[in-house]
Structure formats: structure tokens, C-alpha cells
Amino acid sequence: xxxxxxxxxxxxxxxxxxxxxxxxxxxxxxxxxxxxxxxxxxxxxxxxxxxxxxxxxxxxxxxxxxxxxxxxxxxxxxxxxxxxxxxxxxxxxxxxxxxxxxxxxxxxxxxxxxxxxxxxxxxxxxxxxxxxxxxxxxxxxxxxxxxxxxxxxxxxxxxxxxxxxxxxxxxxxxxxxxxxxxxxxxxxxxxxxxxxxxxxxxxxxxxxxxxxxxxxxxxxxxxxxxxxxxxxxxxxxxxxxxxxxxxxxxxxxxxxxxxxxxxxxxxxxxxxxxxxxxxxxxxxxxxxxxxxxxxxxxxxxxxxxxxxxxxxxxxxxxxxxxxxxxxxxxxxxxxxxxxxxxxxxxxxxxxxxxxxxxxxxxxxxxxxxxxxxxxxxxxxxxxxxxxxxxxxxxxxxxxxxxxxxxxxxxxxxxxxxxxxxxxxxxxxxxxxxxxxxxxxxxxxxxxxxxxxxxxxxxxxxxxxxxxxxxxxxxxxxxxxxxxxxxxxxxxxxxxxxxxxxxxxxxxxxxxxxxxxxxxxxxxxxxxxxxxxxxxxxxxxxxxxxxxxxxxxxxxxxxxxxxxxxxxxxxxxxxxxxxxxxxxxxxxxxxxxxxxxxxxxxxxxxxxxxxxxxxxxxxxxxxxxxxxxxxxxxxxxxxxxxxxxxxxxxxxxxxxxxxxxxxxxxxxxxxxxxxxxxxxxxxxxxxxxxx
Ligand code: IVH
Numbered sequence: 001x002x003x004x005x006x007x008x009x010x011x012x013x014x015x016x017x018x019x020x021x022x023x024x025x026x027x028x029x030x031x032x033x034x035x036x037x038x039x040x041x042x043x044x045x046x047x048x049x050x051x052x053x054x055x056x057x058x059x060x061x062x063x064x065x066x067x068x069x070x071x072x073x074x075x076x077x078x079x080x081x082x083x084x085x086x087x088x089x090x091x092x093x094x095x096x097x098x099x100x101x102x103x104x105x106x107x108x109x110x111x112x113x114x115x116x117x118x119x120x121x122x123x124x125x126x127x128x129x130x131x132x133x134x135x136x137x138x139x140x141x142x143x144x145x146x147x148x149x150x151x152x153x154x155x156x157x158x159x160x161x162x163x164x165x166x167x168x169x170x171x172x173x174x175x176x177x178x179x180x181x182x183x184x185x186x187x188x189x190x191x192x193x194x195x196x197x198x199x200x201x202x203x204x205x206x207x208x209x210x211x212x213x214x215x216x217x218x219x220x221x222x223x224x225x226x227x228x229x230x231x232x233x234x235x236x237x238x239x240x241x242x243x244x245x246x247x248x249x250x251x252x253x254x255x256x257x258x259x260x261x262x263x264x265x266x267x268x269x270x271x272x273x274x275x276x277x278x279x280x281x282x283x284x285x286x287x288x289x290x291x292x293x294x295x296x297x298x299x300x301x302x303x304x305x306x307x308x309x310x311x312x313x314x315x316x317x318x319x320x321x322x323x324x325x326x327x328x329x330x331x332x333x334x335x336x337x338x339x340x341x342x343x344x345x346x347x348x349x350x351x352x353x354x355x356x357x358x359x360x361x362x363x364x365x366x367x368x369x370x371x372x373x374x375x376x377x378x379x380x381x382x383x384x385x386x387x388x389x390x391x392x393x394x395x396x397x398x399x400x401x402x403x404x405x406x407x408x409x410x411x412x413x414x415x416x417x418x419x420x421x422x423x424x425x426x427x428x429x430x431x432x433x434x435x436x437x438x439x440x441x442x443x444x445x446x447x448x449x450x451x452x453x454x455x456x457x458x459x460x461x462x463x464x465x466x467x468x469x470x471x472x473x474x475x476x477x478x479x480x481x482x483x484x485x486x487x488x489x490x491x492x493x494x495x496x497x498x499x500x501x502x503x504x505x506x507x508x509x510x511x512x513x514x515x516x517x518x519x520x521x522x523x524x525x526x527x528x529x530x531x532x533x534x535x536x537x538x539x540x541x542x543x544x545x546x547x548x549x550x551x552x553x554x555x556x557x558x559x560x561x562x563x564x565x566x567x568x569x570x571x572x573x574x575x576x577x578x579x580x581x582x583x584x585x586x587x588x589x590x591x592x593x594x595x596x597x598x599x600x601x602x603x604x605x606x607x608x609x610x611x612x613x614x615x616x617x618x619x620x621x622x623x624x625x626x627x628x629x630x631x632x633x634x635x636x637x638x639x640x641x642x643x644x645x646x647x648x649x650x651x652x653x654x655x656x657x658x659x660x661x662x663x664x665x666x667x668x669x670x671x672x673x674x675x676x677x678x679x680x681x682x683x684x685x686x687x688x689x690x
Contacts, residue, residue, distance in 0.1 A: 006051050010059075013044040017060045018169065025165040025241075026273040058140055058168040065162050065232030072154040072228060074465070075143070077133050078189040079248040079630065081150045082323055084126075084309065086333035090291075093310065094284050096332040097121075100312060103321055103329070105662030118282040120313035122260040123290045125277050126333050127243055128304040129195035130224035132160065134244070136188040139170040146228065149466050149541045156227050162236035163194070171271030179256040182266055189249035190267060192242050195303045196223040200239035217372050219304055241303070244272040249628075252315060259313040280313060291334050298336070307335035316623040320661050322645060325542040325570040338399040341374075342412060343367040345394045348379065348423045352431045354457030355537055356445040360385050360423060362396070362408050369400040377406040382425045383441035392420045429453070449489050449591045456482045458490060458535055466541050467533030468522040472515040480504055491594040494523055524600040527554060534592075537578040546570055547579075552603045554596065558583045569644075611640025613684070617650055618643050621664055622657030624677050635684040647672060655680045 001009065017040050024030040024037075041060070048055045055061070087093070101119055133153065135143040144160035146153040160166055173182040196204075196219040204222065205215040216222040226238045247255075247263045255266045261280050268274040279290055291308050298305060312318050312330040321329040347363040360379040367374055377398050379385045388411060390396060395412040428435055429445035431453030436443040445451050449458065459478040463470035481487040486500055496519060501512035528548035532541050539547070550568050551557040565576035582588055618636050620629060620643065627635075632655070633643045647654055647666040654667035655675045667674050675683065 001047070001050070003051065003054075006047055007054060010044070010047055010051070010054055013040060013047070014056075014059055016040060017044060018167070018171075021060060021164055022167065022171065022271055026167075026271065060168075062168070063162050063164065063236065065234070065236040066158055068231035068233075069158070070230070071471075072156060072230070074148070074152050075145055075155045076152050077145060077148075077150070077248070078135055078187075080323075081131065081133060081147045081153070081191060081248070082328055083150065083326060084331055084333040085327040086307065086335050088307070088335040088337045090284070090288055090334075093287060093332060093334045096310070097284060097287075100321065100330065103661075104317055119317075120259070120261075120280055120282050121287070122264070122311045122313050123279045123281055123287060124245055124275060124309045124311070125294055125301075125305040126307040126309045126335070127193040127195055127245075127275070128220050128306045129193040130220070130227050132156070132192050132194055132227070132242075133248060134160070134166070134190050134192055136170055136184070136190075138186055139184050141166065141168050146224075151541070151545075152466075154228060158232040159227050159229060159235040160194075160242075162232055163240045163242055165242050165273045167271045171269075173266065173269040175256065175265060175269040179253075179258060179262070182256040182269060183254045184270060185251040185254045187249055187251075188270075189247075190244050190272065191246040191248055192244040192272075194223050194227050194240055194242050195219065196226070197239060197241055197302045198304065199302055204238070242273055243275045245275065245309075246311075247315075258315055260311050260315065261313055263315070287334065291336075295336055305336075307333050309333050316657075316659050317661075319623055319629050320621060322629070325546065339369050340397055340399040340409060341367045341369045342395065342397050343374075345390060345392055345396055345408075348385070348390070348392055350426050350430045350443075352429060352445055352451065352453035354454060354461060354535060356448055356451065356454050358425065358429065358436060358443045358445060360425065362390065364396070364398065367398065369398065369406065372400060374398060374400055374406045377408045379408055381441040382438075382443055385423050389422070391423055394419065446585075446587075448585070448588060450587075452482050455487070455490070459487060459493065461535045462490060462493070462533040463519075463522070464533070467529050468525050469529070470515075470518045470522045472511060472518055476506060477504075477515070480506075489591055489594070491591060491598055493519060494598040523598060525602065527552075527601045527603050530554070530599070530601050531557070534582075536582045538575040539579065543570060543575065549604050554601055558592070611638070613639035613641035616641040616652040619645070619647050619651050619654045619663055619667070619672075620657065621654060621662075622660035624655075624657040624680075626677065626681070632680070639684055653680075653683075 017037070020030065020032055020037055020040070044059070045061055048059065048061055085096070104119065131147040133143075133145045133147070134141065141161065142157070143155065144157045146156055148154060161168060170184050170188075173184065175182045198219055201216070201219040201222055208215050216225070223240060226235050226240060229235050244267050245264070247267070252258060255263070257263050257266050264274050264278060277294070281287060281290065287308070287310060294305065294308055310332045312321070318328070318330040323329060343364045345362045345364055349361050349363060350358050351361045352358050359381065362377045362379055364375055364377060379388070379390060388408065390408055390411055395414055397409045397412060398406055399409050400406045425436070425443050429447065429451055432445065432447055432451040434445055434447040434451060437446050438444075445454065448454055456478045459473070459481065460475060462468055463473035481496070486496060487493055496516055498509070498512045498516045501507045501515060502509055526548070528545045531539060531547055532544035546568055547557055551560065562573070562576040562580050565571050565579055566573065583592075613636065618641055620632060624632060636643050644651065647663050647670065649670055651667070651670075651672045653673050653675050654663060655677070656664050657677055664674065
């Protein structure tokens with residue numbers, strides 16, 4: 001066959017195979033037999049072999065995986081991937097809906113075109129798998145990234161390409177709705193859940209057991225483990241599936257969408273796999289019904305779900321509500337109640353955590369709860385053990401909810417059975433012997449940086465991915481360093497020498513040198529990574545970034561008082577108290593000084609000093625045409641201004657977009673200056689740097 005005929009036939013074959021692939025894996029409705037499909041596929045393979053230069057990356061033959069990687073690269077998400085606020089209580093869901101209604105106000109854009117001011121929500125099953133971001137540029141899959149910490153995740157593109165339900169190329173959309181005809185936006189980022197179907201999971205585990213290997217704990221762990229494999233050829237052998245459920249980035253006008261319901265339609269129209277259970281509702285009763293129904297059909301589904309996600313339908317109204325540092329304010333997870341089983345307590349141990357809190361842990365006769373074998377459960381704290389009166393030998397009810405540590409719910413009384421004495425918290429730390437102090441119901445070992453149990457955890461955390469990211473510093477090495485006395489305090493880490501490590505188990509000259517080098521490199525790090533790595537109670541990754549951005553120097557942070565800390569968005573009284581206490585602790589102060597002497601902290605770039613908008617506070621209401629809220633925020637901050645959520649006398653400008661909410665009225669009432677989009681652009685785009 002000549003080149004141009006081959007080119008033409010290749011295009012035909014690919015589009016035909018893509019189509020059948022789509023019918024089979026996305027729609028579950030194959031139209032041809034497996035044999036007929038294989039025949040087409042073989043023809044494509046043969047023709048590509050004859051014309052290797054005509055192979056394209058989106059060809060269906062390119063899903064078999066490539067050479068293994070050394071490690072997964074960390075990349076930034078196109079838009080933050082937040083998690084959901086959640087509860088299994090209907091009353092909490094009601095509170096969520098009340099908050100939404102209150103924030104949007106009467107006649108809000110929550111219900112386009114309706115004067116009844118009924119707010120619409122889309123309900124979807126909450127899939128229990130691994131969350132991913134998929135990015136399509138000009139219709140081609142260019143990136144797949146795990147959720148990671150929500151800001152950055154791991155690049156798993158090669159692995160995701162092997163999942164047949166993920167189109168490498170989007171389909172040409174057919175949909176023309178009331179908002180006009182639909183196109184792919186040039187940049188489309190969506191959120192999806194990778195799952196392993198339950199039947200495949202069972203078959204996979206049976207095979208492992210037959211080979212004498214350890215079976216996997218749950219479909220979810222198997223899916224998230226598979227997706228993070230370094231060898232994509234192994235991933236290609238795993239029967240993974242995917243559901244796409246949320247838009248992260250994409251031009252709404254081009255997609256001809258304004259609601260979540262329409263987003264799901266559009267994504268489906270683009271050939272992406274969308275779940276078929278969503279429903280659009282307007283009342284709490286309907287939410288309760290849907291939750292009941294999902295619970296009833298839960299065990300019939302071929303994938304695991306652990307609740308229902310409630311999402312505000314109107315996208316412009318979502319922007320109006322915004323997000324906290326953790327959760328969007330426009331969505332909520334209505335979880336299923338946890339699954340429970342009965343077993344017996346064999347022993348109660350006191351276990352010291354990374355932050356020094358000593359937790360009583362029940363060691364139990366292993367029991368299977370919802371597919372996972374459980375043999376340890378937390379008893380939380382001294383008061384909790386006393387209140388539930390759990391003792392060694394007792395019969396207990398244990399529950400497990402999703403990812404959280406199993407809990408002992410209650411004791412099941414046994415008539416006429418003699419019980420053991422009550423559990424008593426030890427006086428001294430089970431790890432270092434230091435006398436425990438009482439903090440509320442908790443017992444805490446105050447020896448933060450020397451207690452071996454804490455030190456090991458602190459070293460691991462300090463070197464972890466979102467902290468100093470020291471490759472090679474893991475559980476095993478941290479344990480050895482502490483046990484052999486090579487690291488007695490955190491700063492000793494920077495004194496480790498290659499010669500000390502070479503003879504240790506698991507080390508050779510190359511790995512020892514690599515680790516010492518990695519530690520030296522990590523001694524120069526971002527302020528926010530350092531802060532996160534310290535493991536200050538309550539200070540997670542997002543807060544660490546916020547603190548770094550606000551203070552821009554470690555010294556001003558460590559001397560800040562509670563009031564100053566609380567002026568930062570997202571820092572409340574409890575957090576500020578913990579931060580101040582952490583820095584005030586004498587022992588910590590000494591260790592921090594030693595660390596600082598060995599490290600160099602890089603500070604985020606300062607905003608335009610004396611920028612034209614220095615000190616100005618902006619509130620946005622309604623959707624902007626020419627940019628997203630995030631882009632607008634960047635412009636404001638670049639000019640020295642700040643974006644805040646609610647209108648008050650202290651607000652400088654209220655920027656009004658399409659379908660403004662109640663904030664406009666508030667601005668007018670308070671006499672705050674109102675800008676339209678053009679006025680806003682004029683303000684931020686003029687030369688503000690002196
Ligand atoms: S929407 C910003 N919809 O649940 C909100 N999440 O903490 C975006 N999940 O890890 C999430 N099914 O991956 C959404 N239908 C669904 C979902 C879903 C499962 C996961 C999500 C996240 C977790 C929530």
C-alpha cells in the first residue's frame with residue numbers, strides 16, 4: 001500500500017476502533033464482536049508496523065504502556081483539587097443547604113430562569129477510588145495527575161493512557177442545547193475517579209492468593225496503587241475504569257454550559273465516561289431519598305461508593321460561594337453510615353504519635369469489616385476509654401468508615417463474665433519514659449524533639465514529599481538513625497556522613513552518598529515546606545503556604561502573637577494558640593535555632609511594594625466574562641490588593657459580574673465603590689508599579 005493510501009486507511013481504522021472502544025468501555029454497549037474488533041486492531045498494528053513514522057501518540061495501539069520510570073514527577077494542578085466537607089447526618093446536610101441558600105440570598109442565580117428562588121443541586125454517588133485530574137489540550141489527552149495535596153500531585157499520564165475508558169482524543173460533540181452549539185474548549189481540565197471494578201478486583205485477588213502472594217485490601221487501594229506504578233506496562237494489565245465528574249478548567253461559553261447538569265452532559269458528549277446515576281433535585285427530602293436509594297443499591301453496583309455528593313447546580317453561583325482552604329462551599333458529601341462488626345479486645349496499648357499525643361489502641365481479634373481486615377482500633381484518649389469502659393478481654397462493636405482509622409464504638413455486655421481491671425494510662429511515655437502531661441482529655445509526651453517515638457515520626461515528616469522532600473529518607477532509615485543514636489535531635493540530620501551510613505542495613509556507598517547529598521540539597525528549601533515539615537499541630541500544607549506568604553520570614557512568624565495570626569484568612573483561635581505555644585516551648589525554640597543555623601529558607605516573592613492597589617480590599621460577585629475568579633485574584637494581588645469574601649465598610653471595591661448576588665445590594669447600602677468588569681480591568685491593568 002502506498003503512503004497516502006496507508007495514511008487514509010490508518011485514519012479510518014483509528015476512528016473506527018476509537019468508536020468501538022468508546023461503545024464498549026464508555027457506553028457499555030458494544031456493537032461488534034470481540035473477534036471483529038481484534039481484526040480491526042490487528043490490521044491497524046500491521047499497517048503501523050509497515051509505516052512506523054505514521055504512528056501517532058493518540059493511536060489506539062499506544063495504550064500498552066512504555067518503559068518504566070525511575071520515579072513519578074510532581075506537577076502542579078491546573079486548578080486546586082479540594083476535598084469535600086462531609087457527614088453521615090442529614091441534619092448536617094440541611095445546614096449545608098441552609099448556608100448555601102443564605103449566602104446566595106433570595107432571587108439568587110441558584111436557579112436560572114426561575115422566580116421561585118428554588119436552588120437546584122445535582123446528586124451523584126461518591127465513588128471510592130483514586131482522584132485524578134485529566135487535562136485535554138485541543139482535544140488531546142496531555143496530562144493526568146493524582147490529587148496529591150490538592151495543589152500538586154504526581155504525573156501519572158503514562159499509566160492513565162492505558163485505561164481504555166479514557167479517550168486519548170475527545171469526540172466531536174453533537175450537543176446543541178439552549179445555550180447554543182458546543183465545542184471543546186482549547187484547555188479542558190476535569191476531575192475523575194479511577195476505580196477497580198469489584199468483579200475484577202476479586203478475580204485479581206484470587207490470582208494473587210493462588211500464587212501464594214498477599215491479596216490487596218480493597219478495590220480502592222488496588223486502584224490507587226496501580227495508578228502510581230512506575231511501570232505502565234503493568235498498569236495496562238490492570239482492569240481499571242474511570243468516571244469523570246467535575247470541571248476544573250474549561251470555557252463555559254464554548255462548552256455551552258452553565259450548570260453541573262450541563263457539564264456532565266457536555267463531558268459525556270466529548271466521549272468521557274460519566275456515571276449514569278446523577279439526579280437533579282431542589283429539596284432536602286429528595287436528597288434524603290436519593291441517599292436511601294443509593295444505600296439500597298450499593299451492594300449491587302460493580303464499584304464501591306461511600307456516600308452521595310451534593311453539588312450546587314449553577315456554576316456562576318458556585319464562584320459566588322468560593323471555597324475555604326480545604327473545601328468548596330458549594331458541595332458537600334453525605335456519607336453512608338460506617339459499617340460495623342463485633343470482635344474481642346486482646347490487649348490495650350498506649351501508642352505515641354508523631355506529635356506526642358499518647359493514644360490508647362485496642363488490639364483485637366482480626367475481623368473483616370466491609371472487605372478490610374481490622375485488628376487495631378483507636379480508643380482516642382483517656383476519657384473515651386473510661387466513658388466506654390473498654391477493658392482487655394471485652395466483646396466490642398468496631399466500625400470502619402472509609403479511610404479513617406477503625407474505632408471501637410461500644411462494649412457489648414456479657415452476662416456473668418468476670419472482667420479484667422480498668423485500663424490505666426501509663427504515667428510515663430511508653431517510648432522515652434518522660435512523665436506525660438495532660439492536655440484536655442489527651443495525654444501528651446512533652447519531649448517533642450528527643451522522644452524516640454516522636455523523633456522518628458518527625459524525621460519522616462520533615463523529609464516527606466510536601467516538606468523537605470528528601471528522597472531516600474523513609475520509615476526504615478529514620479528508624480535506624482534513631483535507634484542507633486545517629487540522630488538524637490532533628491538538626492543532627494544535617495550532620496550525617498556517608499561513612500556512617502555505608503555499613504547500615506539497606507545502604508551501599510551509592511545510596512549513602514545519595515542520601516547525604518539529598519539532605520544537603522534540602523537544607524535550602526522554601527519557607528512553607530520548612531514550616532509544614534516542623535509538624536506544628538494544626539498546620540497542614542495549605543496553612544503553611546498561607547503563613548509563608550503572609551510573614552515572608554521565619555522570624556516574624558515565630559514571634560507573631562495570636563491576634564496577628566488570626567488576621568490571616570483560614571487561621572482561627574485554636575490554630576493560632578497551637579502555633580504560638582509551639583514556638584514558645586523552650587525545647588522547640590532551641591532546636592529551631594539549631595535548625596536555622598544549618599538551613600537556608602527561601603521566601604516567596606514579595607508583592608509589588610507600594611503597588612497602586614496596596615491595601616485595597618476587593619469583593620467579587622457574579623461571574624466575569626474575560627477571566628476566572630482565580631485569575632482576577634492574581635491580578636489584584638500582583639497590584640498589592642487583597643480579595644475578601646464579604647462586603648463590609650472596610651471593602652474598597654465591589655466588582656460586579658454577570659448575575660450578581662446579594663453583595664451588590666450590600667455594597668450600595670454601605671456606599672462601597674462598585675466596579676463593572678471593564679472598570680476592574682482598567683484599574684488592574686493600568687501601570688501600577690511605581
Ligand atoms: S466532586 C471540589 N464528585 O470524594 C469538589 N468528588 O473528598 C470536587 N469523589 O477525593 C469533588 N465521587 O475524589 C466529587 N461524584 C463525585 C465524587 C467525588 C468521589 C471523591 C473526590 C474526593 C473525595 C472528596
